[in-house]
Amino acid sequence: MGFFGAGWWLEYYSVLATLFSLCMIVAVGVFIAMIQSNSISAALTGVVDFPPIAAGLIVLILTALVIVGGIKRLSDVSSYVVPFMALGYIVISLIIVVMNISRFPAIFSLIFRSAFSMKAVGGGVVGYTMKEAFRYGVARGLFSNDAGNGAAAGMHATANVKHPVTQGFAAMLGTFFTTIIICSCTAMCIMFTGALESGETGIVLTQVAFGNALGSAGKWVVFAAMALFGFTTLLADVYYGETNILFIFKGNTKIVWIYRILLGILLVVAAVTPVDTLWSLIDFMAAFLVFFNVIGILGLNKYVVYAIKDYFAQKKKDKNAEPVWQWEVDVMDMDLSNPGEKQK
Numbered sequence: 001m002g003f004f005g006a007g008w009w010l011e012y013y014s015v016l017a018t019l020f021s022l023c024m025i026v027a028v029g030v031f032i033a034m035i036q037s038n039s040i041s042a043a044l045t046g047v048v049d050f051p052p053i054a055a056g057l058i059v060l061i062l063t064a065l066v067i068v069g070g071i072k073r074l075s076d077v078s079s080y081v082v083p084f085m086a087l088g089y090i091v092i093s094l095i096i097v098v099m100n101i102s103r104f105p106a107i108f109s110l111i112f113r114s115a116f117s118m119k120a121v122g123g124g125v126v127g128y129t130m131k132e133a134f135r136y137g138v139a140r141g142l143f144s145n146d147a148g149n150g151a152a153a154g155m156h157a158t159a160n161v162k163h164p165v166t167q168g169f170a171a172m173l174g175t176f177f178t179t180i181i182i183c184s185c186t187a188m189c190i191m192f193t194g195a196l197e198s199g200e201t202g203i204v205l206t207q208v209a210f211g212n213a214l215g216s217a218g219k220w221v222v223f224a225a226m227a228l229f230g231f232t233t234l235l236a237d238v239y240y241g242e243t244n245i246l247f248i249f250k251g252n253t254k255i256v257w258i259y260r261i262l263l264g265i266l267l268v269v270a271a272v273t274p275v276d277t278l279w280s281l282i283d284f285m286a287a288f289l290v291f292f293n294v295i296g297i298l299g300l301n302k303y304v305v306y307a308i309k310d311y312f313a314q315k316k317k318d319k320n321a322e323p324v325w326q327w328e329v330d331v332m333d334m335d336l337s338n339p340g341e342k343q344k
Helices: 008-045 052-067 071-099 101-116 118-126 128-145 164-192 202-214 216-248 253-270 275-317
Strands: none
Touching: 008 052, 008 202, 008 216, 008 253, 008 275, 052 216, 052 253, 071 101, 071 164, 071 202, 071 216, 101 164, 164 202, 164 275, 202 216, 216 253
16 A cells, blocks of 8 residues: 555556656756856856857766766765855855945935836736736746655655655755855845846846956856856756656666666757757746646645654654654554554
8 A cells, every 4th residue: 555545546646757757857957057067158158168069068068077976976966066065155155245245225215216206107007017927926936945845845855864754844945045145145246236227137137246246256157156056956957866766667778778868968059049048948847847746736635744743742742852653553553543553
């Protein structure tokens, strides 16, 4: 008896899982991986006169060196690189803000003028500005932290923890860190350095901001950050693609190698593909991810609530003890009204 029990429930969720996995392969394992290659290439060509396709080839070579080592090497590389790159980026961002702290009153005024200007009010009344803000806010938010589309669940599911809620809290912290801290650091640098007036967009706008504050070295800082952020994210995207292929094709490693070869070609193509085209593809497929994931969330809601209640019930009994999940007991056999107990 599986997690969902026998019968039509198992068949229903198997179909849903297959549809979701197909979307994961295309949306995350291909399109989002391509946008990472595009961003890294754009960051490199923003600091040196370098052909974009050559930058794409470099991304391909580095990715190949990692993925041939298998999934374990993917996780090992990311675990070593991510903490240092994140800390370094935050520290440099804060230094830039402090260097330009005299602009704080002007920035504060700009935010309020933009929010409550007649242009903003007019756009809100018509509905177009609100619609566009909501559309791009949600789309880029999903891209930033995977909250709501179910992509990150595949990575968190591999964690070795005593209780699933513990990993759930870690996932929530990751969302907060990437969106509120990292993205806010970038936004503050852009505003405090006056880069917003340059008219640039995307990674080039961030390079202008760091360049205004740190000179030519600032653009290299952004390139280094983008290369590390983008490359480790690319590795995660490859992981998502491979694991979902293995799920659909029952562990067929030949299909995985076909995927790797095709993706390698697309990583090079992505370096010279218009970024708007890639974003359109990502937004289109992300909608399907969210659709299938929300259905799964609604169906699993009572089990999630049970797991949370079980976690806090154990903490209430002993605040110093680490909650332990009953892995040997199927959730369907548990009394959902009484966390930690089997049905009688």
